[in-house]
Amino acid sequence: MRPICRCAVVSVVLPAVAACAPARPAMAPAPAPPLTLTVVYPPLTADSGGWRAIAPLGSADSTFVFGSVSRPDAVVRVNGVPAAVAATGGWLAWLGLPADTVAVVAVVASREGERTEVRFSAALPQRYRPPGVGAWIDTTSLEPTGSAWLRPGEGVRLRVRAAPEARVQLRVGDSTVVPFVRDAALPALPWGERAFGTVPPAPRAPAPDRFSAWWVGPLGSDPGAVLAPAPGDTSDASWPVLEVTLGDDTARTRWPLRAAVLPPEAPTVAIVNDDTAGTGTTDRQLAGRPAPHATYHWFFPNGTRAVVSGRRNDQVRLQLSQRAAAWVDARDVQPLPPGTPPPGGATQALRLVPGPASVVLRIPLPGMVPFRVDEDAARVRLTLYGVAANADWIQYGGTDPLVTLIRFAVPAEDETEIVVELAEPVWGYRTWWSGHDLLLEIRRPPAIDRRHPLRGRVIALDPGHPPGGATGPTGLYEGDAVLAVAREAERLFAAAGARVVLLRTDGAPLGLVERVTAAEAADADVLLSIHANALPDGVNPFVNHGTSVYYFHPRSASLARHVNRALVGALGVRDLGMGRGDLALARPTWMPAVLTEGLFMMIPEQEALLRDPDGRRRYARGLVEGTAAFLAERADAR
Numbered sequence: 001m002r003p004i005c006r007c008a009v010v011s012v013v014l015p016a017v018a019a020c021a022p023a024r025p026a027m028a029p030a031p032a033p034p035l036t037l038t039v040v041y042p043p044l045t046a047d048s049g050g051w052r053a054i055a056p057l058g059s060a061d062s063t064f065v066f067g068s069v070s071r072p073d074a075v076v077r078v079n080g081v082p083a084a085v086a087a088t089g090g091w092l093a094w095l096g097l098p099a100d101t102v103a104v105v106a107v108v109a110s111r112e113g114e115r116t117e118v119r120f121s122a123a124l125p126q127r128y129r130p131p132g133v134g135a136w137i138d139t140t141s142l143e144p145t146g147s148a149w150l151r152p153g154e155g156v157r158l159r160v161r162a163a164p165e166a167r168v169q170l171r172v173g174d175s176t177v178v179p180f181v182r183d184a185a186l187p188a189l190p191w192g193e194r195a196f197g198t199v200p201p202a203p204r205a206p207a208p209d210r211f212s213a214w215w216v217g218p219l220g221s222d223p224g225a226v227l228a229p230a231p232g233d234t235s236d237a238s239w240p241v242l243e244v245t246l247g248d249d250t251a252r253t254r255w256p257l258r259a260a261v262l263p264p265e266a267p268t269v270a271i272v273n274d275d276t277a278g279t280g281t282t283d284r285q286l287a288g289r290p291a292p293h294a295t296y297h298w299f300f301p302n303g304t305r306a307v308v309s310g311r312r313n314d315q316v317r318l319q320l321s322q323r324a325a326a327w328v329d330a331r332d333v334q335p336l337p338p339g340t341p342p343p344g345g346a347t348q349a350l351r352l353v354p355g356p357a358s359v360v361l362r363i364p365l366p367g368m369v370p371f372r373v374d375e376d377a378a379r380v381r382l383t384l385y386g387v388a389a390n391a392d393w394i395q396y397g398g399t400d401p402l403v404t405l406i407r408f409a410v411p412a413e414d415e416t417e418i419v420v421e422l423a424e425p426v427w428g429y430r431t432w433w434s435g436h437d438l439l440l441e442i443r444r445p446p447a448i449d450r451r452h453p454l455r456g457r458v459i460a461l462d463p464g465h466p467p468g469g470a471t472g473p474t475g476l477y478e479g480d481a482v483l484a485v486a487r488e489a490e491r492l493f494a495a496a497g498a499r500v501v502l503l504r505t506d507g508a509p510l511g512l513v514e515r516v517t518a519a520e521a522a523d524a525d526v527l528l529s530i531h532a533n534a535l536p537d538g539v540n541p542f543v544n545h546g547t548s549v550y551y552f553h554p555r556s557a558s559l560a561r562h563v564n565r566a567l568v569g570a571l572g573v574r575d576l577g578m579g580r581g582d583l584a585l586a587r588p589t590w591m592p593a594v595l596t597e598g599l600f601m602m603i604p605e606q607e608a609l610l611r612d613p614d615g616r617r618r619y620a621r622g623l624v625e626g627t628a629a630f631l632a633e634r635a636d637a638r
């Protein structure tokens, strides 16, 4: 899973009730420490009603609870069910939750007449409980809500949960009725397996109480200008009304959605700026997503301009070309004055400038248009949006051994593709603007000694957190554990001839942007971000645990594969496998970069490995061996 950043937890430590302990004879050996019990997750606080979880649980059907006891030979029961106690005293339990708004959990530790207990309550996510009869609407299920701005002709998919067998329709204004269709009335398409196993499994058939509809055109009152702050909820009479009828019973509710259609004759042009407050601490680029709040796919530098073609609440759609669009955070785009024409024009002659450590391709453009860089084995592809291809000259600036061919293609009238073919696989690249020119810098791969692949290499090691980070059952903090692993790895890398850049060296919080910037400033050949995993609420830790390694760009997949294999070999825990993850420390483009989740903080035996100097050494050894294997493979690719 993606690392879940849980802030420092409040633990509850209770001493045992000693009343039942037998009297000790005089001159006995030193007494064993009293039995104490600690609950680490969920974090608890005390109030007049006793202990309660600080935050509501994120899951309504099952949760994990973990902590430790002072004696590993104690028996721990969570709501009556025994939980295994590790040699460190750590324990972990997975329990079902009641169909209620509050769960009560009793953790009892006992040993030879000693007994101690932590009983706490936890709020559960609010769930709508339909009445057994009549017409009903689950008003928490209305999708979408808020404000939307659409292209002319674009529709909105409406979804709601309501009484099965009911007639469901939306009344828009005085005369328009939008009928809903029941999901179960359509051919059934069972849900497949998710990337990570979840409990309970995905439903196998459509629920009989789910309905959907399609609406094209404005809805409700006008939400205003597309790049104005989103309007608040007002008690306006012009909201659409959902009507659910079953027999002679009818339920109605306001659908809190308003949608406007953007006028094509007066386009709003926006400029990207992720740092309007001028903090200077951002990465000066804005992530573009294929759907609202979806994964990162584009990275637009500040200053990029594009036409706005839609909005859903805090997500704005930038129209990159006639056929391509990206969703971005609304707070990071500002409108240019009304009447500003959309960006566009044509490319001009390209020029390659070879340098000792990289080659730079200079692309003159009409302005800061949106672009995207893709990589594919030994190829870097630059897609320019809103730009026609007119690269009538391509100057190679010599006969560089790295660049074998530069070509361009015209995938669409207003898109240009420039492809740089390389003599060996991509190592890294970066882009920046210089006035009207976009510069694409492609890094020369390092000269790797096949027999001593780490010799002379610069390895950036990033101990994950703080801020955030997980805490294990005995209170071990992820940030401390992975810093110790990184220091051990630093020693092993140095012994193999590499130079290590340790991105965090103490317990002070360090931002993600600062870490990436430091790795790039050091021209690191490889970046390893070291973590220990945690799960979000509701995922069964007994099913999902083990070693995993995440990459983002294709060039890093081989590094992830080698490091994952080496970590599994060194740590001897289950193999969750490599994966692609949209993680800041896996996203740098200047070098192969991966994020390792070698062990799970919350699994008592794996937390014990992270506490143990030998376990830390094994984690570090996996990092070194995997990196060496990747470098050796790249040396062989020459």
Ligand SMILES: [Zn+2]
Pocket: 003, 004, 464, 465, 469, 470, 478, 531, 532, 533
């Ligand atoms: Zn982490």
